[in-house]
Amino acid sequence: MLAMEKDFDSMLRIQSNSSSDGSVQRSQSIPFRAPQENCTIQDFELGKIYGVGSYSKVVRAKKKDTGSVYALKIMDKKFISKENKTAYVKLERLVLDKLDHPGIVRLYFTFQDTFSLYMALESCEGGELFDQITRKGRLSEDEARFYAAEVVDALEYIHNLGLIHRDIKPENLLLTAEGHIKIADFGSVKPMQGCKIMDFLPKAASDDRASTFVGTAAYVPPEVLNPSPATFGNDLWALGCTLYQMLSGTSPFKDASEWLIFQRIIARNIQFPDYFSDEARDLIDRLLDLDPSRRPGAGPNGYTVLKKHPFFKGVDWSKIRHQMPPKLAMELESPEGDDVYDSSWNLSHVGDSSRQPEGNIGAASSEEFGHITRLGSIDSFDSKWQQFLDPSESVIMISMVKKMQKLTSKKVQLILTNKPKLIYVDPSKLIVKGNIMWSNNPDELSIQVTSPSGFKICTPKKVLSFEDVKQRAYQWKKAIEGLQNR
Numbered sequence: 396m397l398a399m400e401k402d403f404d405s406m407l408r409i410q411s412n413s414s415s416d417g418s419v420q421r422s423q424s425i426p427f428r429a430p431q432e433n434c435t436i437q438d439f440e441l442g443k444i445y446g447v448g449s450y451s452k453v454v455r456a457k458k459k460d461t462g463s464v465y466a467l468k469i470m471d472k473k474f475i476s477k478e479n480k481t482a483y484v485k486l487e488r489l490v491l492d493k494l495d496h497p498g499i500v501r502l503y504f505t506f507q508d509t510f511s512l513y514m515a516l517e518s519c520e521g522g523e524l525f526d527q528i529t530r531k532g533r534l535s536e537d538e539a540r541f542y543a544a545e546v547v548d549a550l551e552y553i554h555n556l557g558l559i560h561r562d563i564k565p566e567n568l569l570l571t572a573e574g575h576i577k578i579a580d581f582g583s584v585k586p587m588q589g590c591k592i593m594d595f596l597p598k599a600a601s602d603d604r605a606s607t608f609v610g611t612a613a614y615v616p617p618e619v620l621n622p623s624p625a626t627f628g629n630d631l632w633a634l635g636c637t638l639y640q641m642l643s644g645t646s647p648f649k650d651a652s653e654w655l656i657f658q659r660i661i662a663r664n665i666q667f668p669d670y671f672s673d674e675a676r677d678l679i680d681r682l683l684d685l686d687p688s689r690r691p692g693a694g695p696n697g698y699t700v701l702k703k704h705p706f707f708k709g710v711d712w713s714k715i716r717h718q719m720p721p722k723l724a725m726e727l728e729s730p731e732g733d734d735v736y737d738s739s740w741n742l743s744h745v746g747d748s749s750r751q752p753e754g755n756i757g758a759a760s761s762e763e764f765g766h767i768t769r770l771g772s773i774d775s776f777d778s779k780w781q782q783f784l785d786p787s788e789s790v791i792m793i794s795m796v797k798k799m800q801k802l803t804s805k806k807v808q809l810i811l812t813n814k815p816k817l818i819y820v821d822p823s824k825l826i827v828k829g830n831i832m833w834s835n836n837p838d839e840l841s842i843q844v845t846s847p848s849g850f851k852i853c854t855p856k857k858v859l860s861f862e863d864v865k866q867r868a869y870q871w872k873k874a875i876e877g878l879q880n881r
């Protein structure tokens with residue numbers, strides 16, 4: 396085992412700190428439901444990338460021997476150590492292992508190699524609820540009721556275990572192929588005092604992080620902005636924001652910057668569209684109560700109040716997972732079909748390269764560029780774009796987008812590399828049409844997402860508007876900001 400691998404192994408070894416009577420005992424390993432397997436990335440056939448998180452990339456992966464399909468969450472060890480995220484990863488792994496509910500993404504097993512940690516998660520083939528909302532514009536009240544009820548059912552389970560998710564939002568509500576909800580991304584989870592899971596936690600993960608900002612600006616409750624202990628009410632506020640977004644297509648507190656969003660939240664500046672029913676308006680209004688303990692679901696009667704709210708009239712809570720889900724709106728196919736995000740994978744760019752063949756395009760040194768490069772270089776790559784890269788440069792993100800002009804639009808290949816470099820290329824003439832001046836300073840280079848497919852790249856000299864037909868505006872923003880903050 397290499398030194399780094401060994402280090403990581405010990406950092407991630409999860410052990411129990413206390414016995415059932417609370418006394419501190421000799422450490423003992425936790426029996427995991429999802430075992431640590433001995434497999435390698437070569438045991439999988441890798442498919443499309445489901446998404447990119449702040450320290451991970453999630454891909455569709457089929458286990459060659461069994462044919463089972465997983466969502467493989469790949470995390471770069473070096474990046475996790477550097478960013479002090481080890482405790483968070485450990486906590487996420489531990490919590491996912493303990494959760495057993497049809498409304499929560501299941502963890503099947505984990506493994507690791509020299510560079511990466513892997514979590515084999517239940518694959519949610521229906522994508523994010525966020526995409527359903529944006530593809531449909533907004534959801535009908537029946538559709539929203541169905542999804543909200545499934546979220547409530549899973550949240551009740553999570554809260555009963557003494558856990559607060561802290562990042563409930565439509566991007567973290569995934570859908571099965573049939574269209575049922577699965578709550579994902581437990582990277583911000585917070586166990587309450589007394590929660591059983593606390594017994595197994597590493598010190599850093601169990602420290603009270605209530606005063607630390609976690610989550611996503613638009614769904615953050617006001618009390619988190621004036622640090623106070625985390626409560627179940629945090630998730631109920633986020634549920635209110637999510638329900639509002641399902642019904643209207645946008646979050647209740649949207650604005651040009653996080654600071655402005657926070658001002659709206661603190662002022663509880665909410666406007667309800669006319670078409671919201673009285674029941675929907677009332678439930679959202681109650682969930683967005685400034686006092687977390689007054690939000691339905693947070694009081695002494697637990698979830699009874701929430702489940703009995705008139706908005707949920709007609710919901711049979713005992714058969715919630717057996718009801719017919721709303722029809723899924725499918726992703727538009729790219730006319731070019733040459734978006735690398737859907738192409739097959741190049742295994743040699745994943746994980747422990749010492750065990751794999753050499754000589755692939757875009758494989759940069761992880762020593763040199765760290766997390767982003769390693770994750771980015773996982774993508775397979777159409778060789779025609781290679782001519783626009785230096786020998787050591789690799790692609791972070793690439794897709795065919797429309798560059799919007801006043802009256803017309805033009806298809807270009809937008810390419811982001813680890814250099815960092817951001818260029819757009821004429822796909823038929825294969826010439827660089829623009830090189831967007833890179834800066835790590837967000838005042839000199841920033842991304843504004845205007846819709847799921849639309850985004851603006853803003854520099855002091857000009858603002859360029861793009862449309863990504865595959866609706867990855869948010870991922871472009873994440874990728875560019877990820878590089879700026881590296």
Ligand SMILES: Nc1ncnc2c1ncn2[C@@H]1O[C@H](COP(=O)(O)OP(=O)(O)OP(=O)(O)O)[C@@H](O)[C@H]1O
Nearest residue numbers: 445446447448449451453466516517518519580582
């Ligand atoms: N089990 C899964 N099945 C299908 N897609 C998934 C699954 N888990 C995650 N994804 C997709 O991958 C994306 C990245 O997931 P991940 O949990 O790593 O990051 P994230 O939710 O963006 O978290 P972060 O808050 O760390 O940035 C998600 O937004 C989601 O679209």
